[in-house]
Amino acid sequence: MLTNLSRIIKFGLQRFWRNGWLSTVTIAIMFLALIVFGGINLFNVLAKTALFSIQERIDISVFFKKTTSEDEILKIQSVVKTLPEAKSIEYITADKALEIFKERYKDDETIAQAIEQSGENPLLASINIKAYDPKQYQVIASFLEGEEFKNAIERVSYDERNAKMIDRLVKIIDTTKLFGLSLTAFLTLVAVLITFTAIGLAIYSSRDEIAIIKLVGGTNFFTTGPYIIEGITYGLIAAILSTIIIWPLVYFASPYVKNFIPEMNLRQYFASHFFIILFQQILFGIVVGVTSSIIAVRRYLKV
Amino acid sequence: MIAFQDVTKTYIGNGNRIIALDDVTFRINPKEFVSLVGRSGAGKSTIVKLLIGEEKPDKGRIIFGSYDVNKLEPKELPELRRHIGVVFQDFKLLPNKTAYENVTFALEVAGRPDKEIKEFTPKILELVGLKERMENFPKELSGGELQRVAIARALIHNPDVLVADEPTGNLDPITSQELIRLLLTINEMGTTVILATHNKDIINNLERRVILLENGKVIRDEEKGRYILI
Numbered sequence: 001m002l003t004n005l006s007r008i009i010k011f012g013l014q015r016f017w018r019n020g021w022l023s024t025v026t027i028a029i030m031f032l033a034l035i036v037f038g039g040i041n042l043f044n045v046l047a048k049t050a051l052f053s054i055q056e057r058i059d060i061s062v063f064f065k066k067t068t069s070e071d072e073i074l075k076i077q078s079v080v081k082t083l084p085e086a087k088s089i090e091y092i093t094a095d096k097a098l099e100i101f102k103e104r105y106k107d108d109e110t111i112a113q114a115i116e117q118s119g120e121n122p123l124l125a126s127i128n129i130k131a132y133d134p135k136q137y138q139v140i141a142s143f144l145e146g147e148e149f150k151n152a153i154e155r156v157s158y159d160e161r162n163a164k165m166i167d168r169l170v171k172i173i174d175t176t177k178l179f180g181l182s183l184t185a186f187l188t189l190v191a192v193l194i195t196f197t198a199i200g201l202a203i204y205s206s207r208d209e210i211a212i213i214k215l216v217g218g219t220n221f222f223t224t225g226p227y228i229i230e231g232i233t234y235g236l237i238a239a240i241l242s243t244i245i246i247w248p249l250v251y252f253a254s255p256y257v258k259n260f261i262p263e264m265n266l267r268q269y270f271a272s273h274f275f276i277i278l279f280q281q282i283l284f285g286i287v288v289g290v291t292s293s294i295i296a297v298r299r300y301l302k303v
Numbered sequence: 304m305i306a307f308q309d310v311t312k313t314y315i316g317n318g319n320r321i322i323a324l325d326d327v328t329f330r331i332n333p334k335e336f337v338s339l340v341g342r343s344g345a346g347k348s349t350i351v352k353l354l355i356g357e358e359k360p361d362k363g364r365i366i367f368g369s370y371d372v373n374k375l376e377p378k379e380l381p382e383l384r385r386h387i388g389v390v391f392q393d394f395k396l397l398p399n400k401t402a403y404e405n406v407t408f409a410l411e412v413a414g415r416p417d418k419e420i421k422e423f424t425p426k427i428l429e430l431v432g433l434k435e436r437m438e439n440f441p442k443e444l445s446g447g448e449l450q451r452v453a454i455a456r457a458l459i460h461n462p463d464v465l466v467a468d469e470p471t472g473n474l475d476p477i478t479s480q481e482l483i484r485l486l487l488t489i490n491e492m493g494t495t496v497i498l499a500t501h502n503k504d505i506i507n508n509l510e511r512r513v514i515l516l517e518n519g520k521v522i523r524d525e526e527k528g529r530y531i532l533i
Binding site: 003004007014015018019208209211212213214215216217218219220222302303 | 355357377378380381382384385389391395396397398399400408409411412413414416417456460
């Protein structure tokens with residue numbers, strides 16, 4: 001068994017080396033398919049980060065009446081915490097709100113003076129609530145606008161305009177997700193078909209050899225084996241080459257991406273995920289390479 | 304022992320039914336030298352294909368030793384083929400392997416140890432007179448040399464039977480004679496030889512058993528036969 005396996009590996013590598021031109025062309029085509037595959041993966045990361053960034057900016061604020069005590073606010077906060085829709089809650093006291101306000105308008109003297117002169121804090125205490133899903137803000141807002149909290153809460157910042165904006169964002173997010181998923185499925189299929197055709201043609205040119213191997217007593221395992229090794233070699237080399245090419249492209253594109261999505265540092269992402277990306281490329285290359293080889297060889301095995 | 308019992312094989316070509324073998328029966332004993340003769344299309348190559356399980360008959364039975372050939376499962380065919388050495392009319396050599404590698408390949412697929420392969424191959428190449436060209440690829444060899452590689456490959460695993468399908472088809476008369484002498488030597492060493500040919504001169508000089516085929520039928524089977532065209 002071990003002798004057979006080592007012979008299969010030897011024959012596979014020998015075929016790969018001696019059919020130099022055919023191997024080069026097949027790798028070149030697989031390389032392009034893998035660039036597409038790697039590109040889709042990076043696009044998905046960018047889309048996810050962009051959507052996450054938008055979602056993170058959406059929240060609703062609940063402002064409390066001046067007369068509402070801190071105890072009451074904390075009690076309401078703990079009630080909100082129990083809602084399954086609420087992801088995070090941040091309590092901002094009136095003093096803290098003033099601090100933030102002052103910091104934000106420190107360069108505007110008129111506002112600073114007006115606050116100094118009024119002598120008291122005009123701002124209200126509030127809690128900011130973030131939901132797991134933007135679609136859930138409506139539920140949280142309705143809950144807080146109920147009779148139960150009418151005496152404590154001044155207002156909930158989820159008016160019609162706000163609702164429409166969130167609603168629009170939800171639609172954009174959903175559409176982008178669907179578009180990303182369809183694009184991924186389509187381009188992955190294209191990459192698979194291109195690879196399958198390239199390997200299919202390479203093996204078509206060897207159909208007589210397959211028949212000869214069978215006629216001199218080669219088993220199906222022995223006949224198919226070298227072609228599987230060839231498929232693995234194609235996939236491995238094309239995957240490594242495609243990752244090497246994607247690297248400078250990522251470095252070049254990174255500053256432009258940052259303009260659109262400030263949270264996304266593509267260079268850093270690529271550097272910290274390099275081995276995962278390389279592994280994904282190799283896995284895709286080898287799986288598609290081997291599957292294509294097996295399917296293509298099977299057609300000529302009936303001798 | 305090889306036996307064909309009432310074997311019929313037809314092909315469909317351009318919508319027409321072509322009878323390649325029509326109720327053929329014969330028997331070949333171990334260590335015999337038998338020539339299958341007849342015009343092109345008489346059914347010689349079909350017999351070779353049926354014997355190695357490359358094709359299945361429509362009717363009849365083919366026996367090779369303990370194998371009932373047409374009842375074998377595809378996965379059992381490699382084992383059968385390792386008992387038969389075939390020299391194909393078009394050589395069927397692997398273009399990306401050297402002469403040496405083409406010959407050793409038949410042992411490698413059979414899982415024989417490297418030591419045995421290294422020991423046997425130069426001997427066989429010497430027997431067929433190709434020791435000097437063993438590192439050459441098929442495209443660098445002449446027709447006669449290719450034929451010798453094909454014979455070496457067919458012989459390397461010490462088969463019970465050597466089948467040569469039109470082995471002189473691409474060779475000049477002198478090389479053809481050398482090749483036939485080689486087949487006779489192989490036969491003397493104890494291997495059954497089946498020679499399929501339409502070369503009249505070769506058959507008439509051989510003075511061995513001849514099975515004459517015409518239009519898929521055996522029309523004569525003679526010990527020390529001659530090839531007489533009807």
